[in-house]
Amino acid sequence: MKNSTYHVFFRNLANPLRIKIISALREKENSVSKLSRELKIEQSKLSHALTSLKCCNIVKVKQRGKQRIYFLNKDTIVPMLKLIDKHAKTFCKGICSCERLK
Amino acid sequence: MKNSTYHVFFRNLANPLRIKIISALREKENSVSKLSRELKIEQSKLSHALTSLKCCNIVKVKQRGKQRIYFLNKDTIVPMLKLIDKHAKTFCKGICSCERLK
DNA sequence: TCTTCATATGAATTATATTTCATATGTATT
DNA sequence: AATACATATGAAATATAATTCATATGAAGA
Numbered sequence: 001m002k003n004s005t006y007h008v009f010f011r012n013l014a015n016p017l018r019i020k021i022i023s024a025l026r027e028k029e030n031s032v033s034k035l036s037r038e039l040k041i042e043q044s045k046l047s048h049a050l051t052s053l054k055c056c057n058i059v060k061v062k063q064r065g066k067q068r069i070y071f072l073n074k075d076t077i078v079p080m081l082k083l084i085d086k087h088a089k090t091f092c093k094g095i096c097s098c099e100r101l102k
Numbered sequence: 103m104k105n106s107t108y109h110v111f112f113r114n115l116a117n118p119l120r121i122k123i124i125s126a127l128r129e130k131e132n133s134v135s136k137l138s139r140e141l142k143i144e145q146s147k148l149s150h151a152l153t154s155l156k157c158c159n160i161v162k163v164k165q166r167g168k169q170r171i172y173f174l175n176k177d178t179i180v181p182m183l184k185l186i187d188k189h190a191k192t193f194c195k196g197i198c199s200c201e202r203l204k
Numbered sequence: 205t206c207t208t209c210a211t212a213t214g215a216a217t218t219a220t221a222t223t224t225c226a227t228a229t230g231t232a233t234t
Numbered sequence: 235a236a237t238a239c240a241t242a243t244g245a246a247a248t249a250t251a252a253t254t255c256a257t258a259t260g261a262a263g264a
Contacts, residue, residue: 001187003121005198009186012203014116015222019105032241045223047242055200057193066231066240076189080182084111085103087178091159096107098157101114117252134211147253149212168210168261 012056017041018049022077025059029071114158119143120151124179127161131173 012018024030024039032050036043050070053059058077062069072078088094114120126132126141134152138145152172155161160179164171174180190196 001183001190002198003118003125005190005194006121006183006186007116007118008198008200008203009189010112010115010117010121012200013112014109016105016109019108019112023105042224043241044225044243048222051242052202055202056198057189068241073193075192076185080185081103081108083178083182083185084108087111087159088103088107090177091175092107096104096110096158098110098114100154100157101110119252144254145211146213146255150252153212165261170211
């Protein structure tokens with residue numbers, strides 16, 4: 001696999017807003033407007049973030065009337081987050097204290 | 103798990119140089135100077151990158167004489183890269199064509 | 205302890221990503 | 235086809251991260 005594939009993928013995840021969205025979509029699929037209200041994220045900001053996530057097939061979208069319902073591609077993301085949970089538990093005493101990237 | 107833990111971890115991986123280093127260390131452990139020569143990366147640049155990776159326990163280090171030997175914590179990283187391989191194969195036709203983050 | 209080789213660090217510069225805001229597009233209803 | 239609501243997009247402004255370079259620290263042998 002090409003390094004640039006990894007790089008693009010990780011860059012997509014390396015953003016607090018996009019992680020927040022992923023966490024929310026992990027619970028339930030949702031429309032842009034409802035996500036916007038529930039997470040208190042400005043609409044266009046949210047759209048930009050969702051477009052990035054969709055670009056790597058981290059999320060997918062379906063139309064429902066005027067609304068677009070975004071949902072998580074759980075196949076990849078959920079196991080990946082679980083790997084990090086385990087990593088943090090095993091190697092970082094559960095809490096990430098990496099000063100360098102804080 | 104806190105979102106910031108994921109964020110820090112992914113940020114660490116969201117960098118072409120650090121991915122290159124990870125790929126190299128996946129093959130064999132190595133000292134800074136040898137990595138520098140083999141990958142043609144300027145020494146201080148490499149040290150900065152390695153410090154970041156070590157910060158999240160993605161790599162570890164041992165002393166050998168004057169040299170510091172860095173090695174990959176394969177437990178987390180290798181399965182993670184494999185997840186992305188599978189993702190790219192399944193959802194992106196093997197090649198990441200995500201224009202947005204190119 | 206002095207010198208040399210190996211690596212790390214800090215801070216300024218440069219590069220890259222995110223936010224914001226105005227506006228465009230798209231979908232359904234009348 | 236005109237309107238309203240929902241979402242997307244582009245580009246400028248802003249924020250954040252990477253690179254560079256000078257220098258500091260650290261280990262080992264003479």
